[in-house]
Amino acid sequence: MDESKIPTGFSSDAKREPRRVVFVTKKxxxxxxxxxxxxxxxxxxxxxREAIAFQVLVIAMVIAALLWDAPLEQLANPLLTPNPAKAPxxxxxxxELLHFxxxxxxxxxxxxxxxxALIVIPYFNVxxxxxxxxxxxxxxHLNGTLLVTLILLAFLAVFHAWTIFAPTALVATLLVFSYTxxxxxxxxxxxxxxxPLSWWVMTWFIAVAICLTVVGTFFRGPGWSWVWPWRNHxx
Amino acid sequence: xxxxxxxxxxxxxxxKVWKSIFRRGPANTNRTRSLAxxxxxxxxxxxxxxxxxxxxxxxxxxxGSVSFLLFIVLFGTGILLMFYYHPAxxxxxxDMKDLRFVVSNGVFLRNLHRLAAHLMVFAVFWHxxxxxxxxxxxxxxxxxxxxxxxxLLVTLxxxxxxxxxxxxxLAFWAVTVGTNIISAMPFIGGKVxxxxxxxxxxxDNALLRFYVLHVVILPLVAFLLIGIHFWRVQKDGGLTVKxxxxxxxx
Numbered sequence: 001m002d003e004s005k006i007p008t009g010f011s012s013d014a015k016r017e018p019r020r021v022v023f024v025t026k027k028x029x030x031x032x033x034x035x036x037x038x039x040x041x042x043x044x045x046x047x048x049r050e051a052i053a054f055q056v057l058v059i060a061m062v063i064a065a066l067l068w069d070a071p072l073e074q075l076a077n078p079l080l081t082p083n084p085a086k087a088p089x090x091x092x093x094x095x096e097l098l099h100f101x102x103x104x105x106x107x108x109x110x111x112x113x114x115x116x117a118l119i120v121i122p123y124f125n126v127x128x129x130x131x132x133x134x135x136x137x138x139x140x141h142l143n144g145t146l147l148v149t150l151i152l153l154a155f156l157a158v159f160h161a162w163t164i165f166a167p168t169a170l171v172a173t174l175l176v177f178s179y180t181x182x183x184x185x186x187x188x189x190x191x192x193x194x195x196p197l198s199w200w201v202m203t204w205f206i207a208v209a210i211c212l213t214v215v216g217t218f219f220r221g222p223g224w225s226w227v228w229p230w231r232n233h234x235x
Numbered sequence: 236x237x238x239x240x241x242x243x244x245x246x247x248x249x250x251k252v253w254k255s256i257f258r259r260g261p262a263n264t265n266r267t268r269s270l271a272x273x274x275x276x277x278x279x280x281x282x283x284x285x286x287x288x289x290x291x292x293x294x295x296x297x298x299g300s301v302s303f304l305l306f307i308v309l310f311g312t313g314i315l316l317m318f319y320y321h322p323a324x325x326x327x328x329x330d331m332k333d334l335r336f337v338v339s340n341g342v343f344l345r346n347l348h349r350l351a352a353h354l355m356v357f358a359v360f361w362h363x364x365x366x367x368x369x370x371x372x373x374x375x376x377x378x379x380x381x382x383x384x385x386x387l388l389v390t391l392x393x394x395x396x397x398x399x400x401x402x403x404x405l406a407f408w409a410v411t412v413g414t415n416i417i418s419a420m421p422f423i424g425g426k427v428x429x430x431x432x433x434x435x436x437x438x439d440n441a442l443l444r445f446y447v448l449h450v451v452i453l454p455l456v457a458f459l460l461i462g463i464h465f466w467r468v469q470k471d472g473g474l475t476v477k478x479x480x481x482x483x484x485x
Contacts (some may be wrong), residue, residue: 043268
């Protein structure tokens with residue numbers, strides 16, 4: 001052990017219990033000191049709030065569990081394929097992707113890239129600084145984002161991936177609108193105009209994920225064809 | 236009435252047994268309130284003090300706590316369900332019928348487990364998006380964000396492995412569709428699928444493997460990661476709070 005780091009005059013490995021009064025060294029605590037501000041005691045202020053949140057949730061869940069029964073279909077039968085066979089709802093976005101792209105792209109490549117993208121978010125300074133997209137050289141940034149967006153939209157149109165196209169186009173429209181709001185002081189347009197790139201990418205991702213999941217859950221019928229959920233269909 | 240209850244409580248606190256369990260006195264000073272937190276195994280990973288701002292509902296919507304509560308509900312109901320479940324085909328399906336028609340409150344138990352599972356997936360996603368929009372991934376919280384992403388994957392996998400267990404048509408085909416995607420992995424896809432299913436089709440072996448993953452391996456991993464996740468929240472200096480909230484409150 002490097003003793004020079006803690007020059008105490010004692011060995012840090014001494015077996016006798018040392019009678020140290022206090023250590024004052026730099027950055028030895030595992031804890032990061034957060035932002036200053038008024039503080040409350042965890043007991044009872046935090047614990048009472050969590051207890052209330054838990055109770056509300058448990059009561060709501062018990063009521064729901066009394067009212068709605070979990071579905072149970074016929075015994076599993078490998079010879080009888082339902083049409084359509086659907087995964088759990090949180091994977092229906094992926095299943096919808098499979099409708100447009102080959103299995104390797106939709107089932108392996110895109111999910112892997114999404115997970116990697118999520119993991120690396122905090123390690124890029126551009127995300128940490130969170131500078132508004134239009135704060136610096138807005139004209140060039142507008143041209144760049146427009147180019148990327150149009151290529152993306154064209155790509156989606158080639159694959160007839162309209163359920164990805166629609167939310168992408170929506171977010172792109174908001175992006176262009178936000179350019180006009182970059183110098184405004186108030187209102188939702190100025191709030192949009194001051195968002196960083198990471199905000200736009202995440203919002204786009206959430207919009208696409210929600211659209212795909214909703215479509216996969218409610219609007220897909222036999223052979224993954226489009227159906228309207230309020231109409232009965234044979235299947 | 237209230238006073239007699241209070242005095243009874245007071246008498247209880249004076250007893251030797253009570254004092255042996257809770258060494259501190261009543262939590263009526265900041266010193267004993269601190270002791271109530273760090274002298275308790277189940278609370279010691281919480282900070283003794285929290286910033287007032289981070290307690291506001293819109294700071295977190297308590298989504299992390301809610302996800303954890305749902306996990307605990309799933310843990311409890313899951314253990315009770317294990318008493319009535321055989322991980323074999325077609326007994327597993329008969330057990331579902333038993334839960335509905337034979338076991339007292341069996342259907343309620345299953346409903347609660349299923350509801351909490353779906354809610355947990357939903358809550359964990361929402362939690363992640365909310366943390367993102369609050370900037371909660373920024374230093375010094377980077378590592379905890381990564382742990383959170385892994386926890387999201389564990390949650391999805393937990394839910395997915397549980398989806399097969401009723402062994403009805405819904406379960407069978409959902410898992411068949413999902414595991415077919417794994418085959419698309421280049422070079423090792425078929426092998427990974429075989430490993431997961433214990434065969435080439437979703438059968439008895441797959442049910443057993445999913446069961447072991449669902450009730451032993453994944454919950455252990457989840458508990459470990461949740462422990463790290465909570466501990467790091469405190470060590471990283473608490474929740475991210477903005478200098479000024481949208482509603483203008485400082």
